[in-house]
Amino acid sequence: MATNKHIIHGIFGDEVPMMEACKKLRASGIRVKEAYTPMPIHGLDSLIGVPRTRLAICAFIYGLTGIGLATLMMWYMMVSDWPNDIGGKPNWAYYFNIPAFIPITFESTVFCAAHGMALTYLLRCMLVPGAKAKNPDPRTTDDKFMLLLDLNDAQSEKAKTILKDSGAEEVNLINSYVVEPKYILEETH
Amino acid sequence: MNTEKLNFTVPSKARMFSFGLMAVGLISIILMFLTDHVDGDPDYHNTRAWSNVFSGAFFFMALSLAAAFFLGLQYAAEAGWSTTIKRVIEAVTMYLPWGLSFMMLLFLLGQFQVHHIYHWMTPGIADATSENYDKIIAGKMGYFGVFWWVRTILYMIGWLWFTFKLRNNSIEADKLDVDINNSYHWKNIKIGAWFMVLFAVTSSTASWDWVMSIDTHWFSTLFGWYIFSGMWISALTAITILVIWLKKEGYMEFVTESTIHDMGKWMFAISFLWTYLYFSQFMLIWYADIPEEVVYFTARWENYKALMWTVFFINFALPMVMLMSRDSKRNFFFLMFVGTIIFIGHYLDVIMIVMPGTVGHHWTGLSWMEFGCFFFFLGLFIYVVLNALAKVPLRVKNHPFIQESLHHSI
Numbered sequence: 001m002a003t004n005k006h007i008i009h010g011i012f013g014d015e016v017p018m019m020e021a022c023k024k025l026r027a028s029g030i031r032v033k034e035a036y037t038p039m040p041i042h043g044l045d046s047l048i049g050v051p052r053t054r055l056a057i058c059a060f061i062y063g064l065t066g067i068g069l070a071t072l073m074m075w076y077m078m079v080s081d082w083p084n085d086i087g088g089k090p091n092w093a094y095y096f097n098i099p100a101f102i103p104i105t106f107e108s109t110v111f112c113a114a115h116g117m118a119l120t121y122l123l124r125c126m127l128v129p130g131a132k133a134k135n136p137d138p139r140t141t142d143d144k145f146m147l148l149l150d151l152n153d154a155q156s157e158k159a160k161t162i163l164k165d166s167g168a169e170e171v172n173l174i175n176s177y178v179v180e181p182k183y184i185l186e187e188t189h
Numbered sequence: 190m191n192t193e194k195l196n197f198t199v200p201s202k203a204r205m206f207s208f209g210l211m212a213v214g215l216i217s218i219i220l221m222f223l224t225d226h227v228d229g230d231p232d233y234h235n236t237r238a239w240s241n242v243f244s245g246a247f248f249f250m251a252l253s254l255a256a257a258f259f260l261g262l263q264y265a266a267e268a269g270w271s272t273t274i275k276r277v278i279e280a281v282t283m284y285l286p287w288g289l290s291f292m293m294l295l296f297l298l299g300q301f302q303v304h305h306i307y308h309w310m311t312p313g314i315a316d317a318t319s320e321n322y323d324k325i326i327a328g329k330m331g332y333f334g335v336f337w338w339v340r341t342i343l344y345m346i347g348w349l350w351f352t353f354k355l356r357n358n359s360i361e362a363d364k365l366d367v368d369i370n371n372s373y374h375w376k377n378i379k380i381g382a383w384f385m386v387l388f389a390v391t392s393s394t395a396s397w398d399w400v401m402s403i404d405t406h407w408f409s410t411l412f413g414w415y416i417f418s419g420m421w422i423s424a425l426t427a428i429t430i431l432v433i434w435l436k437k438e439g440y441m442e443f444v445t446e447s448t449i450h451d452m453g454k455w456m457f458a459i460s461f462l463w464t465y466l467y468f469s470q471f472m473l474i475w476y477a478d479i480p481e482e483v484v485y486f487t488a489r490w491e492n493y494k495a496l497m498w499t500v501f502f503i504n505f506a507l508p509m510v511m512l513m514s515r516d517s518k519r520n521f522f523f524l525m526f527v528g529t530i531i532f533i534g535h536y537l538d539v540i541m542i543v544m545p546g547t548v549g550h551h552w553t554g555l556s557w558m559e560f561g562c563f564f565f566f567l568g569l570f571i572y573v574v575l576n577a578l579a580k581v582p583l584r585v586k587n588h589p590f591i592q593e594s595l596h597h598s599i
Contacts, residue, residue: 042598056515087476099472 006156007175009137010163012145015041017167021147022047024162030155034148036140048147058120059113066112070105136174144169194440195582199575207572214565218242221558227551239304240547241540241558243295245566247400248539250288251420252427252570256281257352258388259424264355264374264381270451272594273444276583277431279356281424283577284570289345292399296341306547308405309333325406337398344391351384362587371589392417403546407485411470416542418463422504423535425455426528431574433521440583446519447599453518456528460508463535467501488545492552496541503534536563 012018015037022044025032032048075094078084078101086097094101122128140146149159156173163171218238225238260278263271271278299310308326313319315327315334326333355377362373393413401412429452435441436449474482489497511517511527518524540559544552585591 088478099468099475102468102472 002178002180004153005177005179006149006151006153006173007177008149008151008156008159008163009170009172009174010147010149010159010168011137011139011170011172012147012167013143013169014167015044015145018145018147019044019047021163021166021168024166025147025149025159028158028162030149030151030159030162032147033150036135036137036146036148038141038143038145055117055120059117062116063109063113065116066109067105069112070108071101073108074101074104194442195584197435197440197575197579197583199579200438203571203575207568207575210564210568210571212568214561214563214568217557217561218565221561225558230551233551234305236305237544237548237551237558239295239306240543241562242291243306244536244539244543244559245562246288246291246295247543248420248423248536249284249566249570250292251416251539252423253282253284253288254348254392255417255420255424256428257285257348257355258384258392258421259428260355261351261381261384261388264377265385267378267590269590269593270448270597272585272588272590273441273448273597274428274432274452275359275585275588276578276581277428277435277441279359279581280574280578281427281431282352282356284573285352286349287569287573289349293341293345296338306543307402308546309402323405329405333402337402340394340398344395347387347391351380351387354380355384359585359588360581363582363585365587370587373587374589400542403543404485404488406481409470409474409482409485411466411473415463415466415470418459418466419535419538422456422459422463423532425452425459426532426535428452429456430525430528430532433525435583436521443584443595445595445597447597448594449521449524450515450518450599451597453512453524456524456531457508457512457518460504460512460531464501464505467505485545488549489541492550493541493545495554496537500534500538500541503530504538507531507534 010018010021012021018035018037019041022032022035026047026049035044035048037044071094078086078097079091079094083091085091086100089097091097135141136148137144137146147163149156151159160171218241221238221241222235225235227233256278260275260282262268263275263278295304295306298304299307302310302312305311308314308323309329311321313321314323315330316322317327358373358377358380362370365373396413396416397408400416401408429449432441432444432449432452436444471486474486477483508527508531511523517527537555540555
C-alpha cells in the first residue's frame with residue numbers, strides 16, 4: 001500500500017520554543033529532518049539527533065597522507081635523485097637530516113589535512129560551484145527559526161499538535177506526496 | 190543552588206599534604222647542601238644544590254606569572270568561557286610574590302658570591318688585568334651589571350602591580366551590590382591589555398636575563414618564547430588539575446564539562462607550541478653549524494641526552510597521543526593524569542635548561558636532589574595557592590560574562 005508523506009514547516013519567532021518543540025518531537029519518536037536558524041545555536045544538533053561528526057577521522061587520514069607524500073617527495077628529491085648538502089651535512093640517507101625534513105613534513109600534514117577537510121565538508125554538504133541554495137524559507141536567514149519535518153499521516157498529525165502547543169507561529173503543510181512501498185525506508189529516529 | 194559550596198576552606202588533608210611536601214623538601218635541601226660536592230674540583234661550590242634551588246624557584250615563579258598572563262589574556266580577548274574558573278587562575282597568580290622573592294634572594298646571593306650560577310657575576314670578569322677576565326663577557330657587560338639589576342627590579346614591580354590590580358579589581362567588583370556593573374570589568378580589560386604589552390617584551394627579556402645568561406657566551410633570540418611556552422603550559426596544567434581537584438572535592442559544580450574540555454584543548458595546543466619552539470631552536474642551530482651556537486646543544490647532547498629525549502617525549506608525544514581525542518579531554522581522571530605528567534615534564538625541562546650551564550659534565554643523572562627540591566617548592570605552591578583560594582568566594586559574582594560561562598557548552 002502506498003504511503004502519504006507530508007512536508008511540514010514549523011516557523012518559530014525565537015529559539016527557545018523551537019528547542020522545546022525539538023525535545024517534545026524527539027520524545028514522541030518523530031524525526032526532525034532539518035532545522036534552519038539565522039544564527040548557530042549551541043546544543044541544537046544533539047537535540048534534533050544529528051550524529052557526531054566523523055570529520056576528525058577524515059582529518060587523521062588526510063594527515064597521514066600528507067606525511068607520506070612529504071616523506072616520499074623529500075626522499076626522492078633530496079636523497080635519491082640528487083643528494084643535497086644540507087648545512088654542511090651531506091645527505092646520503094633520509095634519517096641523516098631528519099631535523100631539516102620535519103618542518104616540511106609538518107606543513108604538508110597540515111596542508112593535506114586542512115584542504116582535505118574543507119573539500120570533504122563542501123562535498124558532503126553539496127556546496128559545489130553552481131549549487132542552488134537549499135534554504136526553503138528565506139525568512140530563516142533573517143529572524144525566523146524553522147523546523148523541517150517529513151512525516152507520514154499519523155506522525156504529521158501528532159507533530160502539528162506538538163508544534164502548535166510549543167509556540168510555533170506558523171505550521172505550514174508545504175507538500176504531500178505518495179511513496180510506493182518499495183521506496184519506503186524504515187523510520188529512523 | 191543553595192547547597193552549592195561557594196566558599197572554599199582548605200581541607201586539613203591538603204594542608205597536611207603541603208606541609209609534608211615542604212618538610213620532605215626542606216630536609217632534602219639541607220642534605221643536598223651537605224652532600225653536594227665533587228672530589229678533586231675545588232671550584233665546585235654546591236653548584237648542583239644551588240642550581241636545583243634556582244630551578245624550583247624559577248619554575249613556580251614562571252608558572253604563576255604565566256597564570257597572570259593567561260588571566261590578562263582572558264580580559265584582553267573579552268573571553269567568556271573562562272569566567273567560572275577565574276578565581277582559580279587568580280589564586281595561582283598569588284604565588285608570584287613568593288616566587289619573585291626567591292628569585293631576588295638568589296640574585297642577591299649570586300651578586301655576593303655565595304653561589305656561581307651566573308658566570309658574569311664573578312668579580313673581575315670584565316677587568317683585563319684580572320685572572321677571571323673573559324673577553325666575550327666583557328663585551329656584554331653593558332647589558333649586564335647595573336643595567337641588569339635595573340631591569341630585574343622593573344620587571345618585578347611591573348608584574349606584581351598588574352597581577353594584584355587584576356585580582357583586586359575582580360574582588361572589588363564582587364562587593365558591588367548591583368545586578369550589572371561593568372566598571373571594574375572595563376578597568377580590567379584595559380589593565381589586561383596593557384599587561385599583554387608589558388609581558389610580550391618582558392617575558393622574553395626576563396628569560397634572557399635570568400635564564401639564558403647562565404650560558405653567558407651563548408645567545409638565542411628564540412629562547413624567550415621557548416621559556417614562555419614552557420611556563421604557559423605549566424600554568425595551564427596547574428589550573429586544570431586544580432579545577433578538577435576542586436570539582437572532585439565538591440566545589441565548583443558550576444564549572445561545566447565544556448570549560449574543562451577547553452582547558453584540555455589549551456593543554457594540547459600549548460604542548461605543540463612548546464614543541465615547535467623547542468624543535469625550532471634545535472633545528473636552526475643544527476642547520477647553521479656555527480660553533481658558538483652549537484656549543485649549547487653539544488653540552489646537552491653529551492651529558493644530558495637521556496633527559497633531553499625524556500623531556501621531548503613526555504612533553505610532546507605523550508600529550509599529542511593522549512589528548513587528541515574529544516573523549517580524553519572530557520575524562521577528568523585522564524586529564525589529571527596526563528596533566529601531572531606534563532607538569533613534571535616541564536619541571537624536567539627547566540632542569541635541563543639550567544643544569545648544563547652550571548653543573549656541566551659533573552651531572553650524574555636525575556637523583557633525589559631534584560625531586561626533593563621540587564617537593565619543597567610544590568608544597569609551598571600548593572599551600573599559598575589554596576590559601577589564596579580560600580580568601581574569596583569561588584564564583585565571581587559581578588561579571589558580565591558569568592552567565593555565558595555558566596552555560597558554556599561545546
